[in-house]
Amino acid sequence: MKHCVVTFLAFLGCAAAAQAVELHGKMIQGALMRGIVAPGSHVTVDGKELRLTPDGQFVFGIARDAGSDVDLVVTDPAGVIEELHLGITQRKWEVSRVDGLPEKTVTPDPATLEQIKKDSAAIHAARRQAGDETGFEEKFLPPVPALRVSESFGSQRILNGVANAPHIGIDLAVPTGTPVLAPASGKVILAAPDMVLTGGTVMIDHGYGVTSVYAHLSEISVKPGDVLGQGQEFAKSGMTGRATGPHLHWGVFWFETALDPGLLTPVP
Numbered sequence: 455m456k457h458c459v460v461t462f463l464a465f466l467g468c469a470a471a472a473q474a475v476e477l478h479g480k481m482i483q484g485a486l487m488r489g490i491v492a493p494g495s496h497v498t499v500d501g502k503e504l505r506l507t508p509d510g511q512f513v514f515g516i517a518r519d520a521g522s523d524v525d526l527v528v529t530d531p532a533g534v535i536e537e538l539h540l541g542i543t544q545r546k547w548e549v550s551r552v553d554g555l556p557e558k559t560v561t562p563d564p565a566t567l568e569q570i571k572k573d574s575a576a577i578h579a580a581r582r583q584a585g586d587e588t589g590f591e592e593k594f595l596p597p598v599p600a601l602r603v604s605e606s607f608g609s610q611r612i613l614n615g616v617a618n619a620p621h622i623g624i625d626l627a628v629p630t631g632t633p634v635l636a637p638a639s640g641k642v643i644l645a646a647p648d649m650v651l652t653g654g655t656v657m658i659d660h661g662y663g664v665t666s667v668y669a670h671l672s673e674i675s676v677k678p679g680d681v682l683g684q685g686q687e688f689a690k691s692g693m694t695g696r697a698t699g700p701h702l703h704w705g706v707f708w709f710e711t712a713l714d715p716g717l718l719t720p721v722p
């Protein structure tokens with residue numbers, strides 16, 4: 455068994471491992487990592503087996519709260535095992551106070567709470583459909599030409615004074631009506647005009663567990679099953695749902711692990 459210790463590099467692949475696995479991305483909390491091995495290999499991350507494309511590509515996510523390292527094990531078609539012990543850069547999270555949100559979206563009444571649960575179930579069900587698209591291999595583009603990020607990924611949220619779950623996406627400040635473009639190709643798996651928290655909401659499947667979500671949209675021009683090319687418009691931004699001003703909320707997931715879209719493409 456060969457061992458190879460790799461840390462925080464834009465391109466990973468030390469001399470001993472160069473022929474077995476190529477890994478792309480920064481090993482940091484919230485990152486989407488992509489890699490390639492010989493077709494027919496097996497790859498596990500902390501014991502979880504990853505699905506490979508026929509040409510040997512794979513993808514995995516590093517959670518916001520991931521620990522200091524991860525084990526990547528590659529077994530090539532001949533049965534040779536390579537074990538990589540990868541360090542994960544730990545981040546500090548901002549505290550974000552948002553006031554003036556519609557009160558029913560922060561402390562919902564029973565009927566609204568029921569609807570929030572239904573919305574959430576639909577979002578999780580859509581995520582489970584993630585299929586064989588290969589858009590995850592593309593270099594992601596920004597979905598809107600934002601001038602600033604109004605709230606970053608991972609912040610600890612205090613909404614109308616109440617402690618809430620961390621922010622699992624980034625908020626890009628753009629005027630209502632800004633065209634929203636697919637950052638990578640994929641298939642639409644959810645298109646809902648009016649969810650309680652996320653307002654007009656679209657989800658795109660980029661394959662192999664990678665999905666993206668767009669919230670607070672004012673207009674949606676696609677339906678589930680539609681296939682989008684990279685850069686194709688599918689909606690217009692707005693401030694529907696739990697929002698105090700016009701912006702696009704953009705989230706990227708690997709299965710149920712929320713990732714930082716700001717690590718995938720340059721944002722202000």
Ligand SMILES: [Zn+2]
Pocket residue numbers: 605621623624625703704
């Ligand atoms: Zn947001």
